[in-house]
Amino acid sequence: MQxxxxxxxxxxxxxxSKYLPKLVEALDEVRxxxxxxxxxxxxxxxxxxxxxxxxxxxxxLAKLAEEYPWVKVITLSxxxxxxxxxxxxxxxxxxxxxxxxxEDLQHxxxxxxxxxKKAAEEQADIAYALSDEAVHKSVVRDFVAMSFKxxxxxxxxxxHIKDFNSFRVMRGDVARATAAICRHETYLDVxxxxxxxxxxxAEVNLYDDRxxxxxxxSGYSVWGLIRHGKRMIxxxxxxxxxxxxxxGVIAFGISILLSLYALLSVMFxxxxxxxxxxASIIMVVIFFGGLSILLIAFVLESLSDIALNLNGKPTYxxxxxxxxxxxxxxxxxxxxxxxx
Amino acid sequence: xxxxxxxTETCKPATVLHFGSGLIGHAIWKYVxxxxxxxxxxxxxxxxxGNEEKRxxxxxxxxxxxxxQQNTKELHIIWAAGKAGFSAKTEDTKEELIHFRKVLxxxxxxxxxxxxxxxxxxxxxxxxxxxxxxMINNPDNVSLxxxxxxxxxxxxxxxxxxxxxxxxxxxxxxxxxSHSNVSGRLGLISVLIKNGISNKVSNIFGAERTLRDYVLxxxxxxxxxxxxxxxxxxxxxxxxxxxxxxxxxxxxRLMVEKAVGRKLYLQYSLxxxxxxxxxxxxxxxxxLFNPSPLYTNIKLLYQNLxxxxxxxxxx
Numbered sequence: 197m198q199x200x201x202x203x204x205x206x207x208x209x210x211x212x213s214k215y216l217p218k219l220v221e222a223l224d225e226v227r228x229x230x231x232x233x234x235x236x237x238x239x240x241x242x243x244x245x246x247x248x249x250x251x252x253x254x255x256x257l258a259k260l261a262e263e264y265p266w267v268k269v270i271t272l273s274x275x276x277x278x279x280x281x282x283x284x285x286x287x288x289x290x291x292x293x294x295x296x297x298x299e300d301l302q303h304x305x306x307x308x309x310x311x312x313k314k315a316a317e318e319q320a321d322i323a324y325a326l327s328d329e330a331v332h333k334s335v336v337r338d339f340v341a342m343s344f345k346x347x348x349x350x351x352x353x354x355x356h357i358k359d360f361n362s363f364r365v366m367r368g369d370v371a372r373a374t375a376a377i378c379r380h381e382t383y384l385d386v387x388x389x390x391x392x393x394x395x396x397x398a399e400v401n402l403y404d405d406r407x408x409x410x411x412x413x414s415g416y417s418v419w420g421l422i423r424h425g426k427r428m429i430x431x432x433x434x435x436x437x438x439x440x441x442x443x444g445v446i447a448f449g450i451s452i453l454l455s456l457y458a459l460l461s462v463m464f465x466x467x468x469x470x471x472x473x474x475a476s477i478i479m480v481v482i483f484f485g486g487l488s489i490l491l492i493a494f495v496l497e498s499l500s501d502i503a504l505n506l507n508g509k510p511t512y513x514x515x516x517x518x519x520x521x522x523x524x525x526x527x528x529x530x531x532x533x534x535x536x
Numbered sequence: 537x538x539x540x541x542x543x544t545e546t547c548k549p550a551t552v553l554h555f556g557s558g559l560i561g562h563a564i565w566k567y568v569x570x571x572x573x574x575x576x577x578x579x580x581x582x583x584x585x586g587n588e589e590k591r592x593x594x595x596x597x598x599x600x601x602x603x604x605q606q607n608t609k610e611l612h613i614i615w616a617a618g619k620a621g622f623s624a625k626t627e628d629t630k631e632e633l634i635h636f637r638k639v640l641x642x643x644x645x646x647x648x649x650x651x652x653x654x655x656x657x658x659x660x661x662x663x664x665x666x667x668x669x670x671m672i673n674n675p676d677n678v679s680l681x682x683x684x685x686x687x688x689x690x691x692x693x694x695x696x697x698x699x700x701x702x703x704x705x706x707x708x709x710x711x712x713x714s715h716s717n718v719s720g721r722l723g724l725i726s727v728l729i730k731n732g733i734s735n736k737v738s739n740i741f742g743a744e745r746t747l748r749d750y751v752l753x754x755x756x757x758x759x760x761x762x763x764x765x766x767x768x769x770x771x772x773x774x775x776x777x778x779x780x781x782x783x784x785x786x787x788x789r790l791m792v793e794k795a796v797g798r799k800l801y802l803q804y805s806l807x808x809x810x811x812x813x814x815x816x817x818x819x820x821x822x823x824l825f826n827p828s829p830l831y832t833n834i835k836l837l838y839q840n841l842x843x844x845x846x847x848x849x850x851x
Contacts (some may be wrong), residue, residue, distance in 0.1 A: 202670060240671045241817075265673070268818055290670045290747055290782045290815040369745040369784075376787040508790070514744065 201523050203230075203308065204291030204368070205242045208281035212299030213251040216244075220267060221258045222305040233533050234526040239308075243268045244299075245285040250276035254352050278362065279384045279427075286366075288376040292519065294371040296364050303363040305398040309527055311365040314398035316524040319517050321370045321392040325363035327402035338422070348422075348425050353430035360385040367392075369515055377508025386431040390509045431507065441485065441493035447486030455479045537617075539602050540563065540578040544765050547610035547653075551603055552764070555583065556616030557722070559714050560659050561725050563753035564616060567761050585619065585632050596642050603646075611645075611652050616659040622684050628685035638692050644700045653702040656695060657760060661688045661749070662708035662778060663814045670747070670782075673817035675708075675774045681691065696772050704772040705763055708814045709756060710749035710779065715837055725750070725788060729838050732796040740785060741805050747782040747813040752833050759825040767824070780818030791831050795838045 205223060209216070220242065227239040244257050246269065254271065261267045270284055282296050293312060297303035307325060315323035342358070349357035366374075366388065374387045389395070456476040537557070541549035554565065557580070569576045584595045603611065615636075620629045647654055664685035666672045680686045695704045713723040724740070730736040756777050764776070793800055821827075 265817075265819060287783075288781050289788070290813065372747075372784050373745070376784070378788050421692050514746075 199462070200236045200527070201293070201519055202238050202240045202291045203293045203295060203312070204240060204262065204289035205295045205297060205308070206282055206285030206289060207242065207297055207299050208242050208278050208285065209244050209246045209249050209253045209257065209299045210275070210278075210281075211250050211253070213249070213256045214255045214257050215250060215299060216253060216260065219301055219305070220264060222301070224264060226305045226308060229530065229534060233530045236522050236526045237530075240291055241265070241266050241268055243270060243285040245269075245281040246271045247281040258344065263324075268444065276380070279378075280380060282362075282384060282530055283375040283378050286371045289368065289372065292368045294366050294368050296361055296362060296366075302402060304401070307363070308365060309530070310400055311363075311398050312523060312530075313527045314396050315365055315367070316520045318394070318396050319520050320394040320396040321367040321515065321517075322388055322395045324359045324361045324395070325366045325395045325400045325402060326359065326361070326397040328399040343515070344421055344425060348428050353438075354386065354389060354432055356385075356389060356395050357428065361397065361402075363400075363402065367515060367517075370513070371374060373510070373513055377510070379507060380505045381427055381430060382507055383427045383431040386428055387507070387509075390504075391513050392515075430503075436492075438497075440489060441497065444486055444488075444490030444493050447482055448490055449486075450484050451479060451482035454482060459498075537581050537583040537599075539581065539599065539606075540568075540572075540575045540577050541606060541608070542568070542572060542575070542612070542764065544610070546768050547608065549606070549608065550610035550612055550764075551606040551608040552612045552614065552801070553599065553603070554616075556614070556618070556653045556659070556764075558616065558618075558788075559712055559753050560709070560756055561614070561616035563714065563757040564614060564760050567757035568755065571761070572693055572837065573588035583617075585617075585635060587638065590789065591648065592635075592638060592642075596639075596646075600646050603652075605681075609652060611654045613654065613656045614764075615657065618687075620684055620687055622664065622682070624682075624684050624687070626683045629683040633687055633690050633694075637694055640694055640698050644679070644698065647700045653766060654700065655703045655705070655764070656698070656701050657705045657707065658691060659693060659756075659760075660692055660706050661685065662710045662776060662816065663741045664688045665692075666707060666814060668812035668814065670815045671817050672815065675776075675820075676727050703768075703770050704733060704779060705767070706772065706774045706805065707760065707777050707822075708774060709777045710751055710814070712753050712756065713750055713837075714753040715833075715840055725792065725834060726837060726841070728789065728792045728800060729796060729834070729841055732792055732798060732800045732843060733838075735798075735801065737801040737803055739803050741810040742785055743804060743811040744784065744786040744789070746785050746811050747815050748785075749778045749780070749814065749816050750783055750788070750830055751777055751827055755827050759822060762824045775822035776816060776824050777819040778816040778817055778821055779830070780821050781830075782813070783830065788830075791834050792838075795831075795835045 207219070223239065223242050227412070230237045230239055242344055246254050246257065254269075257267070257269045261269050267287065270288055272281060272284060276284075285296070286294055293315075295308045295311065297305065297308070303325065311325060313322040315321070342424065345358045345360070349355060361415065370388065370391045374391055378384060378387050454475075461475070538552075538554040540553055540554070544550045556562070558566065581599075584591045586592070618632055620632050630823065641743050643654070661684065662672070664682070665678055665680065666689055667679050667681040669677060669679050669684055680689055692706050695701070695706065698704070711724070713725040742795050759775075759777055789800055789802065
């Protein structure tokens, strides 16, 4: 009998051959837990997207797929990047919920249940993992990452940017609809925000064990961070357009008021200005300056709207949250029987 | 229906009885004649779909006469026939099942004491047999929710009991779309493109998020042809002609809009029975089935529709 609520996982793969067998084992444990202790929840598939991996991940996954029939492998024709690979995986999924997690065991599959519980509790559509301690135990790295996110968040006016994490659980319909409209430069999490505002975070342990064991870290450089930020900004509407618009309106308004003041001064012979012609010049400058800023802001806003429209931002999207209560009850029952 | 000869790997020539000139039947015919142009000379025989005894017997006598004239050791029967659609009522499906069983009984009588290896290929419906199930990975996980599904399953069971057949290949096919306009029946994707070009509203029975598995009729035709030419085995075999990649109506809509270059006007009819997901595990896909990419086909279909290039209907 099919479970009512089905979960798919998606993992982009680039350099994970060392970790994939353990990851699949951990996913199998979650699968067995759900099968044994619940009737309404099941992990039906784990989709691995090989993004032109630089090691022998393909061979490792081929063997794992033979051993575990619920493991599916998609091979991309070249390296497209983490987000496009995730999008490809999501578009091949059928689950009511889709969990994305990294290949390197930084994200523990059991925490999918924690994230799903949080989403179901609050009838949210996305639950991001929030680390309960510093991920890399490197003060500088963690500080830079957090500061960068805050800066971009302020620039685009999206308060969820600081929550973005590649370990997420998303409602399947929302995930697939978002994936369907994403282009090659669209930032997946920004696009997810076009479909829902019901975004929550759940604390889980994301400590990067590899630092302790002296293993390689996954590649993240300053340049990578900047590229990341650029994609986030290009997928969003810049708050500065609104600020520019406001400045333009204010300047324009001030120029009108000053013009009136100057006109009245001349009419009633009020001698407030020492240099003749100064008032006229400053009025003209503020008037046309304000008008220019206003028009530029209009144009930029319009271009931004067109870009978002081209990027696929929807007019509306409908979801079905009727099974959230059932999901929550199933998880609570599981947690009562098993120490996760 | 058509009667023609084909050279298979085990018999040159083998005789083929080809029933059905709808979407899939026509696609198979197109593919066969593309690779075997001499088959185009075969006359199409008007077939009697009713159950009136005298007429039924007459048509089958003439069919068997033609088969005997070919003097073949191998007979292949393609059953891509059927009037009942997904929303058919019980009365319609009942008549169709009666007819199908009569055909099998008649074949049984004809094939008695004849040394003709007979292989039967039936186009069944994966969606009708597994309606409402996601990630189908077991052929026995059956869910019959409408008369159409019951008809298809009953036909399959009738074939399982037909001991006179050397082999039975049951092709369970998911949602079909086509480059052709056959019998005036267009699939969902063709309707969306056609209406998109002419700025008309398309009525969709399902929800935006409904997941289905889409396969092209030409890909089905190629797989069936390869099975006829190459595959020799005994007994009953189920082949799934599915893509293995689920696509939501939303995704289809976006692909069509991208190909057509304009927004589609859609009206969704949310009858719950039509809004259920039906998806398949990729490993269910038949080894000889090689589905072509959906978006490429949508673009091709759009180009064809613009040029007014519908394949001519040979029926």
